[in-house]
Amino acid sequence: MRVIHTIAELRAHLRAQPAAPVFVPTMGNLHDGHLALIHRARELAGTTGAPVVASIFVNRLQFGPNEDFDTYPRTMARDIELLTSAGCDVLFAPTEAELYPQPQGYKVVPPTELADILEGHFRPGFFTGVSTVVHKLFNLVQPQAAVFGKKDYQQLMIIRNMVTQMGLPIEIHGSDTLRADDGLALSSRNGYLSAQERSEAVQLITVLQGIREAVKAQRNDATLSLASVAQLEAQAMAALTAWGWKPDYVLVRRQRDLLPATDEDLVRGEPLVSLAAAKLGKTRLIDNLEL
Template sequence: MTEADVAQPSTTTPVVASTRDELRAARAALPSTDVAVVMTMGALHEGHAELLRDARGMADHVILTIFLNPLQFGPKEDLSRYPRTFDDDMRIATAAGVDIVFAPTPDVVYPDGDPGVRISAGPLGDVLEGKSRPGHFDGMLTVVAKLLHLTGARRALFGQKDAQQLLLIRRMVRDIDFPVDVVSVPTVREHDGLALSSRNTYLTESDREVALCLSRALTAGADQAAYGPSAIRRAAREILVEEPLALVDYLVLVHPSTLQDVPEWYRGEALLAVAARVGTTRLIDNTPILVGPGGGRLDVFSQPDNGSIPARPAS
């Protein structure tokens, strides 16, 4: 792939495949096997567009999947409420130079109905978001695994905003030996700092003002990174307590590979993450941080380590 190919992506309307056979035929028609995939549930926004542009810049071909996965929705979550904007999604896909859009229905992805075999997220899927949404990450990993097989992509791009999801996908790919590179892309934010999310469409104007406390808390915490974990947590918490209309589920500073709270002596990369309900909408946000002297906010984490918190240094 030449620099000219990257600089001038095709604006041809992508091939839309809705069945396995159609995807297989479209995939076989691509002149190169160098394929990147971006997986979504639709309702695309600028954050998704950034993923697609990055994918186009690192692979010969890009597949976008649009699938509203029922396994990721719990009994108290309304699947029918999720926005469906296929025509707008196609415009974004076309502008980003996507080659194939795979948009199957549930009976295509799960031909026998509710799958009897699922991929378990394990203990890492039971904390933070998993604690509030039991079974969510099992459903997510199951469909990601299926889509990796069906698309045959060499690279899969995911946003840093869904940090726990990203961690679990990396672990699945490593533990089950998927032949794919998982690429993390920095969180895309609106001009006022609000992390882009399909859920933002549910926010009223007043809700949106309240929601800004999440990104402000992360910024305040990151600004104290040089002074250690307690200073980070305290600064972020002070912002959140000033906004009583944001019902905070959690505010944590954890190791990026274990999701365990980092101790006060810890120095290195950490995840500062927050979840809160604003009005009727549950929002999440996070930022990678380098803790310790000279530390501060990061765009994404470096390549994951062996998943352990280093031993406390000798005094």
């Protein structure tokens, strides 16, 4: 695997390749969930000669003033070993000065109706930071396709919409969330959990699974309603709180736009997704399940 730190070297190297790359952007501190994205990229590249390119960059623009930018784990040596073993061809790992040589005055601001709800409500400006860095990386790598994890459900939707509205010739592929044996979604921030917290962290997926089973049962007996959905959300919030979590939200939304379902949506079986974000100790975790 070739490790590249400058934009000039990246462009020169990719111009010499026989096909446009398949791209996996990350912030590093890699785990098996990231490696699953690399394996998916390898499948998409196939036998075309297209290189699989990963990036590692901890993007300051998407961190709020009281978030963990300074303490976010940087594990470059280990990440390089993992990417090499997973079959990645190129790692682009720029410094902050390389990627942002000037203050980033030009930014990609996604529509408020999607970017200011759920995660965007609790992390103002987060999706502007994400959209800006991803768009910039897309311009530099110029991939034919890019792979993102479904754990960041809202982020995946925003990036897909950005690519469509900006007319970028990139196929966006969502990869299913990889989970530990007990169901916890793999995340770089899981490393912040104490041993006791790690054993309790499965409670987040437990409440989402409870919502999924209840929605399925209520659909089967035609009792699913806005009132019953609101009750399921409130029960999930109460359960997390009783277990010692500090939940930001547990909500059921439409898969297509993450807006609340209407009565008509529920009657016609609109595809739904349950999404949750909550703090366990000092660690904030997110997860989701399609219903």
